[in-house]
Amino acid sequence: MSINNQTQAVLLLTTYFGKPMKDEPKPLSPTEWGRLAHWLKGQKILPETLLQQDPADVMAGWVDRTITPGRIRHLLDRAGALGLAAEKWARAGLWVLTRADPAYPARLKKRLGNDSPPVLFGCGRRNLLNLGGIAIIGSRHASEQDLAFTSCLGSEVARQGLSVVSGGARGVDEAAMLGALEREGTAVGVLSDSLLRVATSAKYRKALMAKDLVLVSPFNPDAGFDVGNAMARNKYIYCLADAAIVIAASKERGGTWNGAVENLKKGWVPLWVKSHQDPASGNSELVKRGAQWLTDTEPSALSVRDLMEPEDQPDSGLPYVLALDSSVSDGSVEYRPESGSVNLPAADKEALDSQRGYDLFLHRLKQLTAEAPATPEQLKSSDVSGAQLRDWLKRAVSEGHVRKLSKPVRYQREPQQDLFDDTDSASAGHGVAKS
Amino acid sequence: MMGDRDQACGLLRQALGIADADFRPGQWEAIDALVNRREKLLVVQRTGWGKSSVYFIATRILRDRGSGPTLIVSPLLALMRNQIEAADRLRIKALTVNSTNRKEWPALMQAILNDEADALLISPERLANDEFVQHVLLPVAGRIGLLVVDEVHCISDWGHDFRPDYRRLVNVLKHMPENMPVLGTTATANNRVLEDVQDQLGGIQIQRGPLMRESLVLQTLRLPDQSARLAWLVEHIPELPGTGIVYTLTRRDADQVADWLVRNGIEAKAYYSDVESPEFPDSDAYRRHLEDLLRDNRIKALVATTALGMGYDKPDLGFVVHYQAPGSIITYYQQVGRAGRAIDRAFGVLLSGREDEEIHEFFRGSAFPGEGQVNAILELLAGSDGLNERQIERSVNLRKGQIEKVLTFLSVDSPSPVIRDAGLWKRTPVEYRMDIEHIQRLTRQRVVEWLEVQDYIDSRECLMVFLARVLDDENPRPCGKCAQCLGRPVVAEAYSHASAVEAARFLRQSELPLECRRQVAKDAFPQYGFSGNLPENLRAETGRVLSRWGDAGWGQFVADDKHAGRFREELVCALAEMIRDRWKPDPMPTWVTCVPSLSRPHLVPDLAQRLAVLLGLPFVAAVTKVQTNEPQKLQQNRFRQCANLDGVFKITDDVLPGPVLLVDDMVNSTWTMTVVAALLRQAGAGPVLPVALATTSARD
């Protein structure tokens, strides 16, 4: 299936399709796109209108120092390049998410707002992006000892039923992710470059096909390594997770250090650092700035759930799995009772599943209330106990997803805070994945 | 504002150089849809309707409004001369990027980036080449203002000539945002093909004009024997008006027919997808030269496979004769429809032979790769981060051509289980199952189409009406000039007995040069120590093969006798005659030897001995086989074929120093001859002259 026209418009405005050329107007940065999107929304203009009508007419009344009508026009004129590039992405089995997609990670939007990437390219199981997990951070060049620790840690996170979130680079990233995947756990890799190459590498292919892994990148899947991109990418790793562990940071330099300091400053997720012999290592400096030591020297002694903020800890619930059914051609999300085949150690699944259960419930709730308010009776499902349903409805109301109406009791969908979320076209999956 | 009808009409007059020209029906409507509404449009109009006027005028208007250049994807290698003239008159600078001008690519890219080009012409093959797209097209694609696709019916599964490059093109078109206007053109498509194209592309408008061609005079004729058809050609082509095309189904037939016509004083040249000539740097350059020769009427006919015709638009083409019947009516219409565009009378004669059926069966059977081949390659790639073709060849027992076919077949799927990236084939994380049912459905459809061609050949009704009906043309009316309308042949069916006898002799003398290998697969000969380029003094000379296995000349006898266990005297005489009277090798051999076999120890030595007697030369069994190996014919690729021969043969002390005739019955990959020749030279023999009864290399 093809990328829908709204996604095409966002891609044209925000993405490089090849190596940047001299004198070529730059695609909009996440913040710039946020600014324009906000204005478009205020004008009740959908982004795809820019493809259907003369952009100059559509943008009449827009004034911005950096986002000029000429720049917009030039970016939109790149339709031929988008067609060629998107054909290749689709062929490789990649998909594209924009902020308007239901599958777009809610944690990114919540934590980064307008700075969240306008577009995510990805491969593998999309809904892992919304399950959070433990970020494991470190450099490409780590000691043997640190790598062994990281690998055990990844494996332990998997055993305890959580996802590993990492950067997909060599060194610590790879050790953490493979540690989890070898244990048949799940992992999220946030790449700063070469999505296409990594997605076709032997080490990750099996996990991608087994739907245990998702690889995403905010950058063109063909883009090579770029220091700026790598730095920009680090914050997405923290923001997709519920807690982060730094294996080793060099003091005052490098991506690991900068990312960790940024996380401390912004307070995205609790930051933990591996205890290190070397007192001069960046790790102790990070603790001085607010990180906490991992007291356990062996990953197996660790209770990873205790690393998260208490409110982020999943409560107990029902075994559900959110599945993208490939037979559903629009790629929309559907409920499916757990079949027992999820690749997690059975004993540890429960906690993870309860978070999934709520996410799923929420998704279904939004669907069922999309057209008109729904009664509790309509929202009932044979798989959810009455008590659970009441709890979740209460939570959904408190989080502002639905409003409770009385006489009779019904739940009405709240207008979306998220831009374009309500273009239920939505569903449309936007994945380039399935034809 | 540019873009209204009057101004566009002004451009048309300018383009044609005709002061009172006006649009043909549909032309302005198409331009209007493209430039004023940025639509996606598919026009079905017969050749000569003037589609290039549409896209050049649209280009001019869009360029004047500040849009980027037009990208034209066409199977033709260059714009036709009349198109270039029209473009020039509209001040449209059109660039062509193809394999013949690789050195100019950077300059051409720069011209586009500098906004100096108005149109860029590329072939569908280029568009299907990942490296080209990544490094040449993508950097300049940011400015494309209009996309034109010629012969757009090729993107349909139901099209007669489904082409992988076009399959890729469909996916590119599917991903084009809606602000990119697209014009697809075709002169041959029935409703089913159009529906398929519409399904695949979605949101594309269709504009249809009448396809009948009034100047065309049609006839069909069954002549089962090749010799009869050759005789007919030689007697009737000179009477046909002007210049034209003779279509054959295979390259080898194209070569053979062209050769025959030339021998009989008719200027003809063979044309197929990788036809080459020593005078031209590569096949593309030579093909352009051949297209020019025909266009300028400097030869009577091109003898061509389907490689010619896609987009070939010669207004005064006088005839299209089919030496063998094409696989579908749509193919036939496309080929015959090139004739008589701007002249009053042109001929379309379809000859049909006995071998047609077998050839089409072969085409159908080999259209798709086997499931085993597909799985072998996918499994191999799954264990790697990516492999190049050479690495794949070393690890799976498949021919290079088979490997390419599998990879092409797989890579047109979207998503595809394989992708070519940075020079390597990689396994993507996409589940794959071969769609056998789909393949069977397409194969059955091709059988139905072939039967329809049989009906055409035997049709008693107006032939033009028959074609028009299959093409879903509205209201076809009898043409009044075809062989069926007239009730008599329009070109005489008769040919002289003398010509037929001569043609039969020609078929029996159509031996082929036998070229052995010069370069061996790396690391394949640890025992013999051959590696890389074989030194000049170990190479075989150019030899001869008497026939093709099973063909209409000697090939059938060879096949029968191999089975029976002894080659008949006629074949031995034919070999001797070929060597003495026609080949006349220089230097002449002074002795004869042969390639030994352990499984059939007498067959070839017997042949070689009898040949030696006829040539008056000594036979020496100087080559022995010291190891059994797997049959060479089971070795599918270069590396396997080489490695299977390492250490297998030994040269005895009986070797003589003079030039030697090296005899074998069958050659396929020529590796055996190559290796034995090298060993003979190493052992002190003089130049080695290889000769064989038949080649079994796959039909091409």
Ligand SMILES: [Zn+2]
């Ligand atoms: Zn007729």
